[in-house]
Each structure stands twice: as structure tokens, then as C-alpha cells.
Amino acid sequence: MKTKSPIYLLILISPFLAGWIAIFIGAYNVSPLMVLKVIAGEIAPFFGNPDIPERAIILDIRLPRVILAGLVGIALSGSGVTLQGIFRNPLVDPFILGISAGAALGCALSVGFFPEIPIQIMAFPFGIVAVILAYTIASTQGEVSRLPLILTGVIISAFFTAMVSIVKFLVDPHKLQSIVFWLMGSFSLSDWKLVKIAGAGIIAGVLPIFLMRWRLNAMSMGEDEAKALGVNVKRERIIFIGASSLAVSIAVSVSGIIGWVGLMVPHLVRMLIGPDHRSLVPLSMAGGAAFMIFADTIARNLTNFDIPVGIITAITGAPFFVYLMKKGGRESWGR
Amino acid sequence: MGEIMLEVKGLHFRHQHTEADVLKGIAFGANMGQITTILGPNGSGKTTIFKCMAGIWKPQRGKVFFDGKDILDLSWEKRAKILAIVPQEHEPPFPYTVLDAVLMGRVSHVGAFSSPSKYDYLKAEEAIETVGIAHLKEKAYTKISGGERQLVLVARALAQEAPVMLLDEPTSHLDFRNQVLILSKVREIARQKGITVLMTLHDPNLAMVFSDKAVMVNEGCIASNGTPESVITEDNLKRVYGIDVAVINWNGTKVVCPRVERYD
Numbered sequence: 001m002k003t004k005s006p007i008y009l010l011i012l013i014s015p016f017l018a019g020w021i022a023i024f025i026g027a028y029n030v031s032p033l034m035v036l037k038v039i040a041g042e043i044a045p046f047f048g049n050p051d052i053p054e055r056a057i058i059l060d061i062r063l064p065r066v067i068l069a070g071l072v073g074i075a076l077s078g079s080g081v082t083l084q085g086i087f088r089n090p091l092v093d094p095f096i097l098g099i100s101a102g103a104a105l106g107c108a109l110s111v112g113f114f115p116e117i118p119i120q121i122m123a124f125p126f127g128i129v130a131v132i133l134a135y136t137i138a139s140t141q142g143e144v145s146r147l148p149l150i151l152t153g154v155i156i157s158a159f160f161t162a163m164v165s166i167v168k169f170l171v172d173p174h175k176l177q178s179i180v181f182w183l184m185g186s187f188s189l190s191d192w193k194l195v196k197i198a199g200a201g202i203i204a205g206v207l208p209i210f211l212m213r214w215r216l217n218a219m220s221m222g223e224d225e226a227k228a229l230g231v232n233v234k235r236e237r238i239i240f241i242g243a244s245s246l247a248v249s250i251a252v253s254v255s256g257i258i259g260w261v262g263l264m265v266p267h268l269v270r271m272l273i274g275p276d277h278r279s280l281v282p283l284s285m286a287g288g289a290a291f292m293i294f295a296d297t298i299a300r301n302l303t304n305f306d307i308p309v310g311i312i313t314a315i316t317g318a319p320f321f322v323y324l325m326k327k328g329g330r331e332s333w334g335r
Numbered sequence: 336m337g338e339i340m341l342e343v344k345g346l347h348f349r350h351q352h353t354e355a356d357v358l359k360g361i362a363f364g365a366n367m368g369q370i371t372t373i374l375g376p377n378g379s380g381k382t383t384i385f386k387c388m389a390g391i392w393k394p395q396r397g398k399v400f401f402d403g404k405d406i407l408d409l410s411w412e413k414r415a416k417i418l419a420i421v422p423q424e425h426e427p428p429f430p431y432t433v434l435d436a437v438l439m440g441r442v443s444h445v446g447a448f449s450s451p452s453k454y455d456y457l458k459a460e461e462a463i464e465t466v467g468i469a470h471l472k473e474k475a476y477t478k479i480s481g482g483e484r485q486l487v488l489v490a491r492a493l494a495q496e497a498p499v500m501l502l503d504e505p506t507s508h509l510d511f512r513n514q515v516l517i518l519s520k521v522r523e524i525a526r527q528k529g530i531t532v533l534m535t536l537h538d539p540n541l542a543m544v545f546s547d548k549a550v551m552v553n554e555g556c557i558a559s560n561g562t563p564e565s566v567i568t569e570d571n572l573k574r575v576y577g578i579d580v581a582v583i584n585w586n587g588t589k590v591v592c593p594r595v596e597r598y599d
Contacts, residue, residue, distance in 0.1 A: 088429075211447075212447055213450075214445070214449075214451065218442045220428045221425070221427075221428065224391050224422070225420075225422055226442075228389050228391070228419075229415055229439055229442045229495070230413075230415025230416070230442050231412075232410065232411050232412065233411075236447075270429070274431075274432070275430055275435075276432070
């Protein structure tokens with residue numbers, strides 16, 4: 001293995017740092033040390049449990065929110081780096097391929113018309129149908145070219161977004177408000193129950209990606225070369241796409257549509273540590289978690305209201321992405 | 336040495352939804368430790384033969400045997416342990432280091448949920464040494480020259496530890512020096528490791544110098560098959576390429592020179 005640079009370690013611990021900061025910042029200020037004390041006491045009771053009012057704020061309000069944001073960040077950038085690898089395409093992410101829009105339709109249907117079906121169960125099939133549609137329409141004779149994939153992804157996204165609009169139009173106004181707010185992307189409804197649901201689904205999705213990450217190197221060489229190297233391309237694509245869709249659908253179901261993370265974080269990490277997916281995949285996941293927690297902290301504290309975090313990721317993401325493209329995009333893509 | 340290891344028999348191929356056959360019964364053999372070169376004009380079916388052998392396109396009829404075993408029925412993973420392919424220069428998607436690129440040759444040897452082991456690294460480093468690019472190991476393989484990149488792809492095929500190596504026009508993007516360099520390297524490796532090498536070339540002179548056997552393909556059929564001297568003749572080149580050439584004896588070998596009028 002290569003020697004690991006300090007930056008490797010820094011990215012790996014960044015979600016924990018971001019999480020710690022996110023917990024002590026807020027409308028009710030908690031001292032940084034107190035955060036550590038309370039969490040340490042909860043994990044290992046012999047540190048003692050300080051019985052203070054901050055305890056509830058830290059453990060019941062802020063911690064689940066931070067963990068949920070982290071999980072969603074892992075799902076979005078983990079699937080972003082996977083999709084970029086298997087389609088050897090710098091411009092794809094779960095949002096562009098339509099997974100997010102598909103999952104959103106499933107969720108909107110669940111909230112609006114089928115409240116008896118859990119939204120997670122509605123999100124996944126719609127998410128995976130969207131990406132399969134984009135993939136099959138874009139492929140000609142088994143080969144998927146870069147540009148058609150983007151174009152069909154955009155079309156599929158537009159289609160599913162339009163379907164969501166129909167749901168919004170037909171649904172009763174009380175439910176409309178919750179659908180609209182949720183679609184903008186927010187962690188304001190976080191609690192431990194949501195953390196458990198999201199944790200199970202997202203980990204089930206990203207675990208196979210993490211375990212098979214080295215094979216993404218070979219798959220990124222293109223379909224024919226990967227086959228000649230001994231990869232069962234069809235089967236492994238299904239695994240990677242299915243796992244990505246699961247993680248992203250669950251993320252969308254708990255936090256709405258949050259763009260840019262899946263596109264931006266893998267690029268940034270690739271520029272910092274190189275393209276080898278053995279490091280790139282775990283570090284993109286860590287970076288995604290840290291970025292999501294960071295963005296949510298801003299969303300929570302910028303004004304007196306809880307701004308939808310999707311707005312923050314887009315506002316920070318777009319100019320950052322322009323900067324990256326101007327500065328290092330060429331090198332990172334080897335051209 | 337000299338024993339037929341790889342045998343292509345009666346290969347017929349037609350693209351889906353088309354009428355014309357691209358391959359009309361291709362048959363030839365390739366020997367262990369030797370270089371067999373396929374020659375032929377553009378569109379004659381050279382690349383199609385390789386795609387069929389690699390399992391990427393399914394031939395309607397015909398078989399490919401290695402050591403008496405049909406390799407077309409094998410899984411991708413098993414076939415990759417027999418057949419390694421050096422593609423024509425390709426567009427690299429990410430700036431992998433040379434070592435990481437060569438390591439990809441080990442995919443068929445590493446379990447789906449694992450990463451390469453020390454042994455796999457050893458094999459990759461060995462391949463890099465053999466090809467003579469150890470000084471490039473940590474470089475991004477997008478930032479080296481075309482000739483060097485072609486050597487990286489040869490090293491990747493070597494790391495695959497397959498007894499057969501297919502090279503698809505390995506010289507097509509290279510300058511004269513690099514053409515000679517890479518073919519010398521391939522011949523050395525074939526001899527040393529006893530690998531059965533099959534490659535396609537455009538230049539009949541390079542084929543004459545570097546091959547042990549030559550197969551000339553024209554319009555999906557074998558036009559001629561045998562020693563390079565018996566295949567690369569004035570008659571065959573005229574018949575297949577439709578141009579006048581002179582094949583001249585020189586220094587124990589033969590040289591092909593096109594007959595064109597000189598304008599002074």
C-alpha cells in the first residue's frame with residue numbers, strides 16, 4: 001500500500017470534528033468541553049453523567065441531527081463517486097441520473113396519497129426505476145456513452161420532477177406544505193427513530209460499494225477493457241447502481257433533495273488524494289459527511305429560521321465547483 | 336516452444352440486424368513463445384477477430400481453443416486468466432499512477448470483496464520490471480508519453496499472468512523509435528515467458544521483422560497464412576491491398592517497398 005499522507009487522516013476525522021463543532025454551536029450555546037463530557041458519559045458511563053439541562057439539547061436534539069446529516073452525506077457522495085467511476089463520467093451524480101427525482105416522487109406519493117406505506121419503501125423502487133430508465137435509454141448495443149447518459153438523466157429528472165408537481169397540484173394544501181418544505185432539503189425533523197431507519201438503509205447501500213471499491217478502478221477503464229480484465233461488467237454494474245440507488249433513496253426520504261454533494265465532494269477528494277478508488281471511496285464518504293454536517297450547521301444558524309440545507313449546498317457548491325473547474329479540473333481528469 | 340497453443344476455428348461473425356458477414360470462416364493457429372501477426376486492410380476484420388476472441392462480440396459460428404479447451408464459453412474471470420488484451424491507445428478516464436494501472440491486471444485474481452494483496456503487488460512490480468518502466472511507477476499514467484503508456488498496458492497484461500497476449504495495433508499511435516522499441520520488448524517477453532502473442536499490425540515491414548508467423552486477412556477471409564516471408568509477398572500485397580510493391584531481399588530478411596513513380 002502507498003504511504004498515507006496526513007491529508008488522508010485529516011479527511012477521515014473531519015466528520016467528527018465537524019460534528020463536534022455543530023453540536024456546540026446553536027441558538028443555545030453549549031461549551032465545547034461540555035459536549036465532549038456529555039457524549040463521553042453517554043458512551044462510557046464511568047466518566048459520569050453530568051445532569052444538566054444541556055444534556056437534552058446535546059443528546060436528543062443536536063446529536064441525532066448531526067448523525068443524520070452525516071449519514072446523508074455518506075450516501076450522496078458515496079454514490080456520486082461510484083456512479084462517476086462506473087460510467088467514467090465526470091458529470092454524473094445521483095441527482096443528474098434521476099435517482100433523487102425518482103425517489104422524491106415515491107416520497108411525495110407516500111406523503112400525499114399513501115400515508116400507510118412508509119416513505120422509505122416508496123422511495124427506493126422509484127429511485128431505481130429512474131436510474132434504470134436513464135441507463136437503458138442511454139445505452140446503445142450495451143455501451144453507454146457519456147453525453148447521452150447526461151442527456152437522458154436530465155430528461156428523466158425533468159419527467160419525475162413534473163410528476164412530483166402533479167402530486168403537489170392534486171394533494172390537499174396541508175400536505176402540500178410539508179411536501180414542499182421536505183423537497184427543499186432539511187434536517188429539521190431529525191430524531192433518533194429517523195437516525196435508525198436512515199442508518200440501516202444507508203449502511204446497507206454503501207457497504208457493498210465500500211467492499212468492492214477497488215473494482216471501480218478496473219470498471220472506470222470502460223466496458224470492453226473491464227471485461228477483458230475479467231470483470232463481469234453487467235453484474236457488477238447492477239450491484240453498484242442498485243446499492244447507490246438504495247443509499248440515495250433512503251437519504252432523499254429522510255432529508256429531501258439535496259444537490260451538489262454527490263458531484264462536488266468526490267471531485268474535491270480526487271484532487272487531494274488521487275483517483276485510486278481504494279482511498280477515494282472511503283474518503284469521499286467521510287468528506288461528504290463532514291460537508292453535509294457543515295452545511296447543516298450554517299443552515300441552522302445563519303438566521304433565526306432553519307433554512308433548507310439544500311439551498312446552502314447549492315449556494316456554496318456552485319461557485320466552488322466553478323473554481324475547481326477553472327483551477328484543477330483538467331488535471332484531475334487527466335487532460 | 337513452437338507448439339500450437341491457440342487455435343481459432345471457423346469463426347463466422349455478423350453484426351445484429353445486418354446482412355453482411357464480417358468474418359467468413361477465420362481459422363488459424365498461434366504458437367507458444369512466438370509472435371503471430373494478423374495483417375490486413377482497414378475493415379478487413381482484424382479487430383472483429385480480437386473482439387470475438389475476447390468474448391466481447393459473440394460469433395455466430397466458430398470456436399477458439401486454448402490448449403484444447405474452448406475459451407468462448409468461459410466466464411469473464413476465467414477467460415481473463417487465459418487471454419490478456421493490450422488495447423489500442425485509449426482515453427484514460429482518471430490519472431491513475433502507473434502502479435495502480437498495472438495492478439488492474441490482477442482483477443481476475445482478486446476476490447470481489449477484496450483489495451490486492453502483497454502477492455498481487457509483487458506480480459505487478461515484477462511486470463513493471465520486466466517491461467522496464469520501474470522509473471515511472473509513481474507517475475500519473477496520463478502524464479507519460481504514448482510509447483510509455485503502451486508499455487504500461489503491456490505490463491498490465493503481463494500482471495494478468497495469462498498465457499496468451501493479444502495486442503491490437505500496438506504501434507498505431509507511436510513514432511518510429513517507439514514502434515521498434517515496443518515490438519522488441521514484446522518479442523523478448525514472448526520468448527522469455529513462453530507467452531503466445533497474437534497482434535495486429537499495419538506495417539508489413541514491422542511484421543516481417545518481428546513475427547514468427549503471419550496471417551493475412553481480407554474481407555473476412557484468410558488470404559494467406561504461414562511464415563512472414565511466405566505471406567508478405569508482392570503477389571499477396573497486390574491482391575489484398577491493391578497496390579504495387581517490391582519485396583527486396585536484404586541482409587537475410589525481406590523489405591517491402593511501395594512502387595510509386597518519382598517526380599523530379
